[in-house]
Amino acid sequence: MPRVPDSGSRVTALGVAGAPAPQRLTTSFRLGKRTVLDTGAAAHGLTVPERAQLDTILLSHAHLDHTLGIPFLLAEAEFTIYGAAEALDAVRENLLDGRTWPNLEARAVWNVVAPGDSFAVHEFDIEVGPADHTVPCLSYAIGHGDHKLVVIGDTRYSDKVVAWAAAQKPDACVVEVSYPDAMRDISQLYGHQSPSHLRGWREALGAECHLYVTHIKPKHEVAVRAECVAQGDPHLVLLQDGDELTY
């Protein structure tokens, strides 16, 4: 179980896969009891009583592996949802359009945010940062007490995104690696990263920052995991569904 310095609030990786597969849920992190960052596993990875405690969603971007829980969550409760303007529009127009699912748009308060914005969500101090993906995508710095966790959205390797994360001086950083190094160029084209990109993150974040790898595509899981482990980085952790990060 990965651990970083304990600020007393719990972050749970509900789903960390880059695509669904048996025993593999897609991106969602639960922050405390009431907030989720992305919803890929927010319905499938929580019990009904656990889901009933949620009331806030931070959205990285509109891709289905990150948003598919929203229609199910809104069917059960009202939410406040934060995300990029394009992402919120895409969810409302495509997932809550009254055809693929009932139009539940009115059950949420929709808050547009952009890099540089900061606000409080329950016990957390949130700062919005950039990501460099195929669609508008955000990262989030999640402060609690003196501790800070950064969760990077889906992204290709980008000096701008790395610099933003490093400037947060986080205790831990969740970063995506989707495809093996044999697909490094394609990975960048698709707005994703490969294991060798982690070296740049490590250099920028310093030797002590916990680096949590997420979003591995199940089709390439064996190769990506082996390439990450081969880096021999003692503070590099390959997340699994259900892992708890205290920070």
Ligand SMILES: [Zn+2]
């Ligand atoms: Zn994506």
Ligand SMILES: [Zn+2]
């Ligand atoms: Zn994704």
